[in-house]
Amino acid sequence: MMQNRRALSNINVNVVGARLPCSVAVGERGSSDKNALYDKQPFHPVQRPCPRKFPVSIAGDHQQLLLPEETKKTGHVLPDLNEPDRTVIDLEDYKMMAGDFSAPVFVQHTEAILVEIDEMDEIEMEDAYEEPIMDIDICDKKDPLAVTEYIDDLYRYYKKVEGSGxxxxxxxxxxxxxxxxxxxxxxxxxxxxxxxxxxxxxxxxxxxxxxxxxxxxxxxxxxxxxxxxxxxxxxxxxxxxxxxxxxxxxxxxxxxxxxxxxxxxxxxxxxxxLQFNMSVPTPYVFMRRFLKAAQSDKKLVLFAFFIMELCLVEYEMLNFPPSLLAASAIYTAQCTLSRFKFWSKSCEYYTGYTEELLLECSKRMVAFHQSAGSGKLTGVYRKYSMPKFGYAAKAEPASFLLNATL
Structure with a gap:
């Protein structure tokens, strides 16, 4: 049966809402004979949902392929596809038998539509995909020390009062x-x-x-x-x-x-x-939470703290609030270890900072990393060059961030 099929270049059988230019006979409901005799009832194609938006927007309910009177009078029928000795007749054959008739524009350009769909398919899949935001506290629900019931409120408060410190x-x-x-x-x-x-x-x-x-x-x-x-x-x-x-x-x-x-x-x-005010949110407070959102491993933790301690030495980093410093340190660490820019939706959600907001601070951190081993102030570099700290200081700086733009 498959060897006798012709090319389906112009057949509009799969167009949503289209009527076939013939009638097909069907057997009685429940009949076991697959080759039942034909009757004169019209064939109604099964309506299936179209998985792509593009053809659906074109083939609306008001756009249907109407049969000309000449086709209805001739009584041509569509052959049963289950019978191996029959051949599927395409649209050109129907034109020869029933007379020429003009089809709507969307039928004439079916092939062009399908080509565009194939090209757009991958783009639509990417647009439809949205990265989920994970619940980073789900594993600590039974840990009373994690205070998962209040943790979000606590960090909202930290972000609110961080300016006081x-x-x-x-x-x-x-x-x-x-x-x-x-x-x-x-x-x-x-x-x-x-x-x-x-x-x-x-x-x-x-x-x-x-x-x-x-x-x-x-x-x-x-x-x-x-x-x-x-x-x-x-x-x-x-x-x-x-x-x-x-x-x-x-x-x-x-x-x-x-x-x-x-x-x-x-x-x-x-x-x-200082009026005995010792309880202020420091970058460390935000580092622990943001590292959890980044699903960090030991290597990422050590490198993020290496970058953060480099910033403690630098007076110019006082321009940035503690939460932004912590988020930028983790972003810089991720980019350094993965060798490409990376900032997940979960990190953006829990930190409250987009990649664009972190880029300026991150560029300065990369510059500090590049010069960490030189000069007179090398305490942080020597500390994180030891095996205990995973040789974090030895990592190659993410120099590509210096020229990065969003």
Missing amino acids: CVPPNYMDQQFDINEHMRAILIDWLIEVQYKFQLMDETLYLTVNLIDRFLSLYPIVRKKLQLVGVTAMLLACKYEEVSVPIVEDLILISDRAYNRKEVLDMERLMVNT
């Missing part, structure tokens, strides 16, 4: 004896102290936040800058750590440049200047 990006102009380079030296040293004392990451981020907030409100001389740093770390340890380093340890690591009374006096001055 930010400082003016030009606050160093109010300092008469210190500058941004001295600040960078201090924080680079404190990153090493945090690693030597095996303190938590939360402690480091809060330490830097306390330093910047204090310096933005109180002028300090350069010989007291290191005292501000160790005192800020002492306060952060009291807030975050279970086992707090004693004051003598901090005095020892600062090469005994200060005594116990000076440290306690500075501690009193700092908490009063």
Whole structure:
């Protein structure tokens, strides 16, 4: 049967809403004989849904292939496709038997439509696909420490109040004896102290936040800058750590440049200047949540924190709020490890930042990565060049982001 079929170039059998130019006989309902005798009842083709939008929009209900009277009078019938000795007659044969008649435009251009459909099929599939936003807390529903019932409200609150923990990006102009380079030296040293004392990451981020907030409100001389740093770390340890380093340890690591009374006096001055406000959202708070949204593995986590700690040293990164810094660090880490730009719908949903908003900050992070191993401030680079941190600093920088546009 298949060998006797002709090309279906002009047959409009599959056009939605079309009527066939003949009548076909059908057997009685329930008859077991497949080759039942023909009767004179008209054949009604089964209406099937069209999976593509393009032909449906053309073949509307008002556009039907109407049979001319000459065709109805001749009584030509469509052969039974189940019989092997019959041949399928195409539209040209019907024209010869029933006389020529003009078909609508959509029938004349069936082949052109099908070609366009094939070309558009892949594009329509892409447009129809929408990346789902996953529930990143579904696995923690039974963990009371995850507080999944309140986690979204908590981070909405963090985003709302994160500005209270930010400082003016030009606050160093109010300092008469210190500058941004001295600040960078201090924080680079404190990153090493945090690693030597095996303190938590939360402690480091809060330490830097306390330093910047204090310096933005109180002028300090350069010989007291290191005292501000160790005192800020002492306060952060009291807030975050279970086992707090004693004051003598901090005095020892600062090469005994200060005594116990000076440290306690500075501690009193700092908490009063900051009005005892220690609970502010730092970039670390957002990093943990955003890394979960990115479905991060250990390699991505280490590299994201490497990029983030590079930003802690840089004074210019105070221009960006903590949540944007965290999201940009993860975006930069994903692009660096995958070697192409990547930002999922889930990341966009949970961070609240599109790829376009992250690009400027990410470009600066790539520049910091490129120069991390050179210069005098290499504390972060040396820390993340160790096996414990997965040699994160050794990764090839995502230089392609420097020229990227959206």
